[in-house]
Amino acid sequence: MKTVLVIGGGVTGLKAASELAGMGYNVSLVEKEDYLGGQVVKHKYYKLAPDLRPAGDVIDPVIKAVESNSNIKVHKHSRVVAVSGNAPEFKAKIKNSKGESEETFGAIVVATGFEHxxxxxxxxxxxxxxxxxxxxxxxxxxxxxxxxxxxxxxxxxxxxxxxxxxxxxxxxxxxxxxxxxxxxxxxxxxxxxxxxxxxxxxxxxxxxxxxxxxxxxxxxxxxxxxxxxxxxxxxxxxxxxxxxxxxxxxxxxxxxxxxxxxxxxxxxxxxxxxxxIAAGDGTIDAAKVLGIKQNDYGFLAPKDDFLSPNESSKAGIYIAGADKGPLDIENCIVEGAAVAAKVASNLKN
Amino acid sequence: MSEETKNPITEKIESTKGGHFYKEIMKDFRIKESLHGCLNCGTCVANCPAAAFYDYSPREVCQMIIEGDEETIEEYMKGKIWNCAQCYSCKYRCPKENSAADIVMAMREIAVREGLAAEALAGYTRIAKLVLTRGNQLAPDMLSPDAFPDWGPRMIELSSKKMEMREELFEGFPGMNVVDRAWAAEDYTIYEMQKIWEESGALEKVGTVFPFLVDIVQEDMEDKAEEMEAKIQEKKEKLEASKK
Structure with missing residues (x-):
């Protein structure tokens, strides 16, 4: 079974990781901060529109699904600094405060999100x-x-x-x-x-x-x-x-x-x-490291907005969530699941 | 009831866009750079010093051009556009990077050309006359108590001593010892200036707004013509002589 690299530990990345793990793939999740949950946790979102439901009700189960899954290896406080190779074999260097490690992945999901x-x-x-x-x-x-x-x-x-x-x-x-x-x-x-x-x-x-x-x-x-x-x-x-x-x-x-x-x-x-909502540093960094196309505003550009919304300009590299453009949490979760399905079906072929 | 009851609802049957004035405005290169659709957000109006005090709205200017109704455009060219202070705040704040100030500037030029500006510019007659006959546009005489009701007693007192003050201030500069103009240019210089206006066609343009001023200038020129032309001749001869 191939391993999938997910960059970004916000709602989209978490959902994608847990869905992929649920389908039996090994997942490495790389998050630059030392916590999971992305902007929702960073800015302590309190309640979500339109139901005024506590944000924790949504984000906590998503985080838990990742942390409790033994198929997912979480790298907090880490960044992907270099990627080489082509689909379906990428070599990615993951750097954290302790040092660098290199791993091989079958596919890469970019879910680096946005910044306010x-x-x-x-x-x-x-x-x-x-x-x-x-x-x-x-x-x-x-x-x-x-x-x-x-x-x-x-x-x-x-x-x-x-x-x-x-x-x-x-x-x-x-x-x-x-x-x-x-x-x-x-x-x-x-x-x-x-x-x-x-x-x-x-x-x-x-x-x-x-x-x-x-x-x-x-x-x-x-x-x-x-x-x-x-x-x-x-x-x-x-x-x-x-x-x-x-x-x-x-x-x-x-x-x-x-x-x-x-x-x-x-x-x-x-x-x-x-x-x-603006394209975050993480998204701009990822585009540089992976060599994938961005739109005029720094967000990541899909291969085809209608027909392949979760594929980047490079084969084997997938994009999802708010790094493609402004998106609400509800739809970020949908995106996370959608990208997982696309990755799984492509890896199988 | 009047003979005809007016329908209070404007019924749009035929497009009113594309009239003569609209076409003239759209020909100006500035319009393309100054109007990229309008969000109707009101940022321009909120920042506009003219909108705060006069019947003027940069947002309306943009909307009017987008709509292009000939009658409205004509009405604006005769009146409202002359309330803009040309500070360009609208341009620097507009989220669409529109510039109502540039549109107004283009419209003003067209309004002058098309003879729509006479009424709006009537208040500037004195200034225009002074420029055309004396060569400068302001005079200490214009600053009189009857024009400035907000002056206090000290300003009124000072204003009555204009001539004395200038004589003291500009001792040794006889050209400055005047109050009916900012400074006294030589007759010859004024004649030269008027000649340039006449030959370049600027005087004709002024005539679209201030027709009577053209007569005044031409009379002024005629009075001086003989003397001045002789002077020009004399200067020419001098120049020729110096070359030899």
């Missing part, structure tokens, strides 16, 4: 300059009882509970100025979910979402959007947040209410930036 967009580039939003301008992943950590604030929503500047909160959509997405003209696919639903969570935690607070379009295409997302408006009185304003300044020690945002055709200024206590 760093909004410091959008200097007009004041992220990094104003303490109370935070990203959605920071809010996720805040809402999590295991996070730095023990589940309390607090302003970073003075630790007070914010009364008025604005959420900016499309930060680093649908934006040519930062080179990311694509949609992040998850910002709308995550912001709506966070708005509901904030309203549940502090019913007195006012939550405003500044959006361009609400793209609620996923399972139950549109219903969640309706719930946010009807049951939680979250205010959705059509107009993209344009600028943040400090006025009398309070954050002041500028936007246009595009439905009413009027520019507005709005004083709030805290601003959450729905930072988009």
């Amino acid at each position: 967009f760093d909004p410091i580039v959008k200097q007009e939003y004041g992220y990094g300059r104003f303490k109370d301008v935070v990203t959605n992943s920071e809010v996720e950590e805040m809402l999590n009882p295991n996070g730095p604030t023990k589940g309390e929503l607090k302003r970073p500047s003075d630790g007070k509970v914010p009364k008025k909160i604005a959420i900016f959509q499309c930060v680093g997405s649908r934006d040519k100025q930062v080179g990311n003209p694509y949609c992040c696919r998850v910002g709308c639903v995550v912001s709506t979910k966070q708005a509901i969570e904030i309203k549940e935690k502090c019913p007195d607070s006012e939550v405003y979402v500044y959006y361009m379009d609400m793209r609620m295409f996923g399972r139950g997302w549109e219903e969640l959007y309706g719930k946010a408006m009807e049951d939680y009185e979250v205010i959705f304003t059509r107009g993209r947040g344009a600028e943040v300044t400090l006025k009398n020690q309070q954050l002041s945002l500028r936007a246009e209410e595009t439905v009413m055709n009027r520019p507005i200024q709005h004083s709030v206590d805290m601003i959450i930036l729905a930072a988009g």
Whole structure:
């Protein structure tokens, strides 16, 4: 039986590894961090849209399925630094703090995922300059009882509970100025979910979402959007947040209410930036080491988007999940299973 | 009820796109670089200093060009586009890298050419007249209390002593001791400048906005013509002599 190398220990990589192991293959899973679970664990995602189900309910069983399977060898804190050979025999060098080892694999699955967009580039939003301008992943950590604030929503500047909160959509997405003209696919639903969570935690607070379009295409997302408006009185304003300044020690945002055709200024206590999705360092590294094609934005390009979505430009190297482009957790798991099936059927032939 | 009840709903039956002004605008190379579709996100309006105070919206400018309705374009060329301050904030913030400021600039040029700008630019008549007859566009005289209701007593007092102040400030520079223009250019220089405007066709263009100013300039030139032409002749002869 051939061994499969899976690069990346996020949801996609974990699912692919456990599915392959379940079919009897030996799997080596390489993860650069010293924990499994990828961005979900790194940013302590608290609840998942649209059911507001704890993220742990989903990620823990996926991690457990890998850790408890004796066919899977997990290399934490490791990186694949060199790959030689062709399908179905690749030689990969895996490096960790202790040293390097070389192993032979029949196939390679790249599931290196994404990283949250760093909004410091959008200097007009004041992220990094104003303490109370935070990203959605920071809010996720805040809402999590295991996070730095023990589940309390607090302003970073003075630790007070914010009364008025604005959420900016499309930060680093649908934006040519930062080179990311694509949609992040998850910002709308995550912001709506966070708005509901904030309203549940502090019913007195006012939550405003500044959006361009609400793209609620996923399972139950549109219903969640309706719930946010009807049951939680979250205010959705059509107009993209344009600028943040400090006025009398309070954050002041500028936007246009595009439905009413009027520019507005709005004083709030805290601003959450729905930072988009960018190709991570891991994905860019993997593309370099493996010599596989990327698209214009650094994500990995499938051989054929429709017909072979999980095959890279090189035979024997497979790609799956958010390293191909923005994707939600639900679909990452689907991708993990899909790539496992493709690898298994190709190795058999 | 009036004789005809107007239907409040705009009924789109025939396309209103592709009229003369629309075609003229689309011919300009700047439009292609300044309009790549519009997300209607409002970032431009939120950042626009003109939109904060006037009836102007860079988003509307983009949408108007995309729609291309001839009547709306004409209306804009006569009015709203002249409210833009040309600061280009829209260009540097637009997530689609559009530039309403560039569209406005192109439209302004076309509006002048097509004779649509007269009303919008009427407020600049004094400046235009000063440039055309004196060679500079501002004069201390323009800064008077009746034009600036927000001035306090000190500014009013200072403004009454303009001439004395300039005489003191520019001692030994007689050309600066004037208040009806920024500085006094020689008659000969002004005549030369007017001649350039006339020959290059710039004066004709000014005529589309300020027709009466053309008469003023031409009269001004006629008054001086004899004397100035003699001076030109004299200079030419001098030049010839120096060559020999």
